[in-house]
Amino acid sequence: MNFDLFDFPIFPEQASTLASSVDALYFFALAISAFFSLLIAVVLFIFFVKYRRQRTGEVGEPIHGSLALEVTWSIIPLIITMVLFGWGAKVFLEIVTPPENAREYFATGKQWMWKIQHPEGNREINELHVPTGVPIKMTLTSEDVIHSFYIPAFRVKRDVLPGRYTTLWFEATKPGTYHLFCAEYCGAEHSQMIGKVVVMEPDDYQTWLAGGKAKSPIAAGEELFAQYACTTCHLEKGSGRGPWLGGIAGETVALVGGGSAVRDDNYLRESIMLPTAKLVAGYDPLMPTFQGQISEEGVMQLIAYIKSLDSEPSAEGSED
Amino acid sequence: MSMPPSNMSPSAEAASSQAGTTRSGLAEAARPPREHYLNAGYGIKSWLLTTDHKRIGILYLLSVTFFFAIGGLYATAIRLELLTPQGDLFQPDTYNRVFTMHGVMMIFFFLIPSIPAVMGNFLLPLMIGAKDVAFPKLNLASWYMYMIGAGFTMWSLMHGGVDTGWTFYTPFSSTYSNTYTTATALGIFINGFSSIFTGVNFIVTIHRMRAPGLTWFRLPLFVWAHYATSLIQVLATPVLAITLVLLFLERAFRIGFFDPAIGGDPVLFQHLFWFYSHPAVYIMILPSLGVISEIIAAFTRKAIFGYKFVAFASIAIAVFGFLVWGHHMFVSGESAYSALVFSVLTMLIAVPSAVKVFNWMATIYRGSIEYSTPMFYALGFMGLFVIGGLTGLMLGTLGIDVHLHDTYFVVAHFHYIMVGGAVMGYMGALHFWWPKITGRLYSGFFSHLSALLVFLGFNLTFFPQFVLGYMGMPRRYHVYPEEFQVLHVLSTAGASILAVGYAIPLFYFLYSLKYGAYAGRNPWGAVGLEWQTTSPPPLHNFHEMPVVDFEAYEYKEAPVAERQPYRVVKYGL
Structure with a gap:
């Protein structure tokens, strides 16, 4: 490494659509902070010189307070912080709300690696290849402790929890190689739970995808669906002991014992791992638990398959 | 509100050390009082079984200094390891224990007890004109609990330490x-x-032991700050427990509270932990804010602007x-x-913090500033x-926090608050009240x-x-990517200056x-009851019960040396 003391980066690269929004907000906050820090420092310095004690026995001028000043210097910080809050909330909602058309990637964290799966089925470890210009939504989970999926150049981070899905999205803008870090302390090799994000032009990405042998998550999920004998119960509407799973994703269902649940990814995951936790009204608690039997990647593939099913069962589906 | 006559005849004992009130001219005339809390008893038992709040303060002073030194050694180890991008000093396991023990020692065994248990114990009864705290034996028990707790933690340290981070996620x-x-917890x-x-x-x-005439709004702001701190200690600490x-x-028993594999929720732990540990930040910083108010008032010889x-x-x-x-x-x-709700509430807490800073600045305005170490x-x-505080606002801003969470920005921010704030306040307090102690x-x-070294090094x-x-x-x-090295080297260089600053x-x-x-009674010419008694103070703090008929920080144009700002009555009851 060519070591030059005065040539080291002090600002991260901007490589996603979110990066410029976050940086603009950051510079605004930084400008306010610098302004007030300098103002206070300069005023204090002037006071310190100007009002230094001139003779023994001198006391300060008896000034006890001023309501007008107290109100002023309460209101001004209040206004500034509310602006920061509002702008911060706007950027935050942008960060946590993936666009509808985002491509879905999966990532699983475990001590101490990242396992990533592309929608086309390509798998990687500690590397993530993505095309520019396409919004990408990562669904994240952990096999053990809490990790955190962090790409500084994209200004995105999300904790990766065991037993639950969290999501994160970004749209890369600039081809290059960037850091992927685990940001939540996760044990001995925490600082080695790093990887690289390779951003490619869409054409290069297609070429890269074609280079790996891939089975799509839906196809893999379909195999698992058969392998774990899900097909014995989850038949077409009414004909099996379990409900038909086509078209259920995102809908709200009534539960045994009252209440309701939205069948999002977290619900589907829980219903595979702990089927009786939120049982749909009208069904008996017959399904066995699959916790510890299917890998997190397998569960993600099953969910991808379930979400790909039509609400009307195909003719093929009812034959089994 | 009138001041007592300034030439009221002081008691004979008081007169002997009354002269030593300004350091430059009169210090040589100061003589130590014949009897004080330090010579009220000798031998190890007189210390280990003491119920004197001042001696308990000293016990705490020695203990927290010891744990500060241990925490500092761990900090040194961290900074040395981070000089280079590779891991060349420690195994990863060892490094993780080092930063965990640094956090545990500094937070639980130094910062939280530092100002309240050392300075608060010593000063609170003196400042309110009391003989001791309300429950002197409980006070001693508190030091023993601290030492037993520290014992378990030291035991785990000597058997290899703990590697979870001080946050125990x-x-x-x-x-x-x-x-x-388990031992550490x-x-x-x-x-x-x-x-x-x-x-x-x-x-x-x-509540119960203020001297006659010492109303709530005549209390030194140090007392107000400790009152606020105590509320947090009493209400939040049980949640940590x-x-x-x-x-x-x-x-121990695999009962599933937090681990999802046995039916728990890992985020629940974080809610419970921070429900204590965020208020705990204010346990560390509020007493410091109180100290700064005292120092600024004393060294500008001026009432704190906007006391209420x-x-x-x-x-x-x-x-x-x-x-x-x-x-x-x-x-x-x-x-x-x-997240939106917590962000807006976080913004609101900036306002009272800002109010304090602006009021201090207004206090300094037209003050009579003495250049002294506490100042x-x-x-x-x-x-x-x-x-x-301002970087805390940045972290409270949602759109920025996503990027900054769990990075060195957070590390820098809380060190500015806890070391730049709490420890600077503690050092200021130690230098301000050392002559009294x-x-x-x-x-x-x-x-x-x-x-100067502490400020620059920090x-x-x-x-x-x-x-x-x-x-x-x-x-x-x-270990970290190479491009971060220069900044880490700067940081380690600063840490070595800081270490010298703390060692001197x-x-x-x-x-x-x-x-x-x-020192005499009042080397700084400050007002406040603690400066009216001898240095070191007598066993029961005051020879006569002080009666307060003056406001807090009432500096009048007259040599403070000649004033006796409280009326003297004998304990003749």
């Missing part, structure tokens, strides 16, 4: 870590009682402090709506606290030098970490005990 701490988590659990005992004692003492018990039950606003700002910070814990979890899996610490405190003055030159250590954080350097990394006082303070000039 589950399920890593409850299921995966193979280190002495038990130590912190027991130590919590010491904090609660101190808090209870202070609350009752402030509960959390640690749940952690223990999960670890500064007093209620402490209470407001204590109350709001309970409502912002969720800002540690913006990316941890809490809902976006919770330099107060000045340094204001600079660092402002930077710490020991009856001796310390070296002006070396104490100025150490204050900034060089932690300012580069803000830059590192925005670059994306995650915290708790043993050890020498001149110890030296002053034997060779320092006698």
Whole structure:
């Protein structure tokens, strides 16, 4: 490494659509902070010189307070912080709300690696290849402790929890190689739970995808669906002991014992791992638990398959 | 409101040391009082079984100094390891234990007890004109709880330590870590009682034992700050205790509270933990804010501008402090709506903090500023606290926090608050009240030098970490990418200056005990009841019960040396 003391980066690269929004907000906050820090420092310095004690026995001028000043210097910080809050909330909602058309990637964290799966089925470890210009939504989970999926150049981070899905999205803008870090302390090799994000032009990405042998998550999920004998119960509407799973994703269902649940990814995951936790009204608690039997990647593939099913069962589906 | 006549005849004892009220001209006339708390009893038992709040303060002073030194050694180890991008000093496992023990020692065994248990114990009864705290035996018990807690933690340290981070996040701490988590957690659990005992004692003492005439709005702001701190200690610490018990039950008996593999929720732990640990930040910083008010008033010889606003700002910070814990979890899996609420509440807590700083500045305006070591610490405190506070606002801003969470930006921010704020305040307090505690003055030159080194070293250590954080350097990394090295080298260089700055006082303070000039009652010419008694104070603090008929910080144009700002009545009842 060519070591030059005065040539080291002090600002991260901007490589996603979110990066410029976050940086603009950051510079605004930084400008306010610098302004007030300098103002206070300069005023204090002037006071310190100007009002230094001139003779023994001198006391300060008896000034006890001023309501007008107290109100002023309460209101001004209040206004500034509310602006920061509002702008911060706007950027935050942008960060946590993936666009509808985002491509879905999966990532699983475990001590101490990242396992990533592309929608086309390509798998990687500690590397993530993505095309520019396409919004990408990562669904994240952990096999053990809490990790955190962090790409500084994209200004995105999300904790990766065991037993639950969290999501994160970004749209890369600039081809290059960037850091992927685990940001939540996760044990001995925490600082080695790093990887690289390779951003490619869409054409290069297609070429890269074609280079790996891939089975799509839906196809893999379909195999698992058969392998774990899900097909014995989850038949077409009414004909099996379990409900038909086509078209259920995102809908709200009534539960045994009252209440309701939205069948999002977290619900589907829980219903595979702990089927009786939120049982749909009208069904008996017959399904066995699959916790510890299917890998997190397998569960993600099953969910991808379930979400790909039509609400009307195909003719093929009812034959089994 | 009238001042007592300034030439009221003082008691004979008082007259003997009354002269020593300004350091320059009159110090040589000062003689130590014949009897004081330090010679009221000799031998180890007179210390270990003492119920004197001043001696308990000294016991705490010695203990927290010891744990500060241990925490500092760990900090040194961290900074040395991070000089290079590779891991060349420690194995990853060792490094993780080092930063964990640094955090545990500094937070639970230094910062939380530092100002309340050392300075608060020593000063609170003196400041309110009481003979002792309300429950002297409970006070001693608090020190023993602290030492027992520290014993468990030291035991785990000597058997290899713990590697969970001081935050003990589950399920890593409850299921995966193979280190002495239980012993450490038990130590912190027991130590919590010491904090609660101190808090209870202070609350009752402030309510019940104020001298005649000492109304709430005549209290020194140090007392207000400690009142606010005590409320937090009493209300929040039990939640930490509960959390640690749940952690223990999960670890020992596999009862699923936090680990999803056995039906728990890992984010629940974070809610419980921060419900204590965020208010705990205010346990560390509020007493410091009180100290700064005292120092600024004394060295500008001026009443604190907007006294009531500064007093209620402490209470407001204590109350709001309970409502912002969720800002540690913006990316941890809490809902976006919770995040919005916690963000707006976090913004609100900036207001009382800002109010304090502006009031201090207004106090300095047209003051009569004496350049002294405590005042330099107060000045340094204001600079660092402002930077710490403003970067806290950045972290409270949702859109920025996603990027900055768990990076060195956070590390830099909380060190600006906890070291730049709390420790600067503690050092300021030690220098301000050292003459009262020991009856001796310390070296002006070396104490100025150490204050300067601490300020410069601190900034060089932690300012580069803000830059590192925005670059994306995650915290708790043993090895790191090469491009971060220059900033880490700067940080380590700063840490070595900081270490020298912290080491120097050890020498001149110890030296002053034997060779320092006698301080007299009131070396700074400050008002406040603690300056009206001898230095060191007598066993029961005052020879006559003080009666207060003056406002806080009432500086009048007259040599303070000649004033006796409280009426003297005999304990003739």
